[in-house]
Amino acid sequence: MGKINQKMVKTVETPEGVEGQGFFATSLDKVIGLARSNSIWPLPFATSCCGIEFMATMGANYDLARFGSERLAFTPRQTDLLMVMGTISKKMAPVLKQVYDQMAEPKWVLSVGACACSGGIFDTYSVLQGIDKVIPVDVYVPGCPPRPEQIIEGLMKIQELAKNESLRRRDSDEYQKMLESYNIESAEK
Numbered sequence: 001m002g003k004i005n006q007k008m009v010k011t012v013e014t015p016e017g018v019e020g021q022g023f024f025a026t027s028l029d030k031v032i033g034l035a036r037s038n039s040i041w042p043l044p045f046a047t048s049c050c051g052i053e054f055m056a057t058m059g060a061n062y063d064l065a066r067f068g069s070e071r072l073a074f075t076p077r078q079t080d081l082l083m084v085m086g087t088i089s090k091k092m093a094p095v096l097k098q099v100y101d102q103m104a105e106p107k108w109v110l111s112v113g114a115c116a117c118s119g120g121i122f123d124t125y126s127v128l129q130g131i132d133k134v135i136p137v138d139v140y141v142p143g144c145p146p147r148p149e150q151i152i153e154g155l156m157k158i159q160e161l162a163k164n165e166s167l168r169r170r171d172s173d174e175y176q177k178m179l180e181s182y183n184i185e186s187a188e189k
């Protein structure tokens with residue numbers, strides 16, 4: 001195993017703030033955004049072949065752990081990123097929605113692959129034509145299947161959203177209306 005020196009360790013950029021000798025001040029939402037974006041815990045909802053690409057993404061070559069996201073869980077209450085990878089049948093849709101419902105705010109959704117995004121090649125009576133018919137999606141990753149690099153890019157887009165999100169967004173009328181349009185009850189109510 002090679003030695004790890006300081007140059008190999010990439011640290012995150014300091015948020016905007018005011019700096020002086022012995023102090024640094026910034027706003028609370030920037031610090032929270034920084035912490036959230038670098039410790040995203042995914043819930044892999046993998047139903048078919050795109051799930052295999054995700055397994056490669058977790059392997060040593062692509063190493064999702066670099067982004068602070070190696071801690072996967074199948075427990076919705078302990079995760080904040082729902083990664084949907086694969087064909088979702090209409091029978092499976094209520095299950096997916098229930099998993100989303102059980103996740104605590106703040107939470108994000110990454111739709112991976114053509115099937116999750118739009119039903120893909122399965123334009124049939126039994127397949128949901130996109131998971132955004134039942135839950136809100138933050139980032140779509142195209143491809144059949146997308147390569148691990150694309151999945152990583154999708155995760156990095158989620159990181160950007162998490163980093164720059166206002167702390168008030170989830171309480172806003174706009175967000176509540178969006179949840180209502182999906183018939184999802186807000187966690188705050």
Ligand code: SF4
Nearest residue numbers: 049050114115144145
């Ligand atoms: S998008 Fe393609 S690779 Fe992914 S689950 Fe659908 S058929 Fe399989």
